[in-house]
Amino acid sequence: MSEIFGFDAYAPREIAQRVETVGVAKARLALLPLALLGVLAGAFIGLGALGFVIVKSDPGLGYAAGQWLGGLVFSLGLLLVVVAGAELFTGNNLLAMAWADGKISARELLRNWIVVCLANLMGAAGLALLVFLSGHPQLNGGAIAQTVFKIALAKQNLPWQEALFRGVLCNLLVCMAVWMAMAGRSVVDKAVAIVFPVSAFVAAGFEHSIANMYLMPLAWLLQQSGAVPPAPLITGAGMLGNWLPVIAGNLLGGSVLVALTYHLIYRRNPAHPEA
Template identity: 70%
Template sequence: MSDLYGADAYSPVEIARRIESVGEAKARLGVWPLALLGVLAGAFIGLGAMLFVLVKSDPSLGFATSALLGGLVFSTGLFMVVVAGAELFTGNNLIVMAWADGRIGARLVLRNWGVVCLANGVGAVGLALLVFASGHTDLNGGAVGQQVVKMALAKQDLSFGTALVRGILCNILVCMAVWMAMAGRSVVDKAVAVMLPVMAFVAAGFEHSIANMYLMPLAMLVQHEASAATALPLVTWSGVLGNWVAVILGNLLGGAVLVAGVYHVIYRRQPPA
């Protein structure tokens, strides 16, 4: 079957086996390595989001151009996670395949998700603090900072249901990017596999929980510095947490159920005796 996909690529059946093996290893990883790799992943995704904002802050670009180019540069974050090695909550939703095949228990899955999600948040917020301190948001006459706040306010204003659905759609594409990257044998293979799905979810305006953990705290820092007397609406912690809860749940449903669950049924579920 692998011949259908070329000698240099793993077939979907082989990818499913690899996802399960990698998922089991991730679930059994010690807490401290898991947490440190999670911090790195949060920072990597934050770097991708930083580049995305830079593109979107240029008013000379048309809507479609800025959306697609912004999505392309955002893929830098997931590419770094896949190639450099890091633990990303959204990609780790694929661990469900190892659980469904009985290779790990639910406790290990939940431990992985909990530790990694928190560590991703630390990495993303930590990067936001560093980026703000660097003066990056002052670039382009302050347009970068204004764009960050604009994006964060739009995310805060989403209803729970809309944020949930956008989170589902986002992580379908993110997990497909990780899935397809597992088919590649070279760095170039992985770059191509990651780039297109990530570009698609970013350009479509879907919601990635870890990217939001970078963007929304950064927006709060920018607006705090701008003016205490501003009449503009503000990004608030209640708005931030409301977005994060909805998007995290959506990401889980999209990745764990609609990608990992579906592929487990197709390729890995054993017929009843």
């Protein structure tokens, strides 16, 4: 352990070791706790998305202010995952580092990603149902329902190649947030590390697969209830058409651009300096 620039934080090489060690533990977690922690993470990210929608439903905010403030509020989701403890598919893309170092098998890696992604979907969609039943979307004169539908429809209409690359850029920032949070020793350290990268990806309009698993089912429920115009429609095929390329993009951004890059720097190159 070392101090960087006078702060009591883990150095980059130590972060790499911690990410790998945690990755091994995550890959070998028993199925039930893994799934339950995945459900929690999906709900946590959904809560962050709920906050983002509240901000975006305020017509008095300009575009830039709304995006950045919405991103700040959305950071709640990842902060809950990291501090309270949960298994998030996008953050778990960092397990690729442990796989590349031979500490976990490809089967263990894929088991974690598949179980956690499906559990995240259950948690995010389950929260969407609870939010719908609570009547929350009707607040602000129904503006929240309209905003959810507008956001979801834009995601459904996004060309697949744009969805893919927005997913890459999103998870580059999300995994950097998780990476930097691993440098901290306190909740405040972790919060500071998380807020800026997450706010940036939200403000830029990049695509987070798990957040979309909350927003799009909620929009579909609102559509079914007649709370939003009956056309154009949010469809099951439309949701999959967004989720699949975004998941692929998130995988590339997190596992390749962050995990495997740092693996090459710190785990395969022991002579590299600490910082």
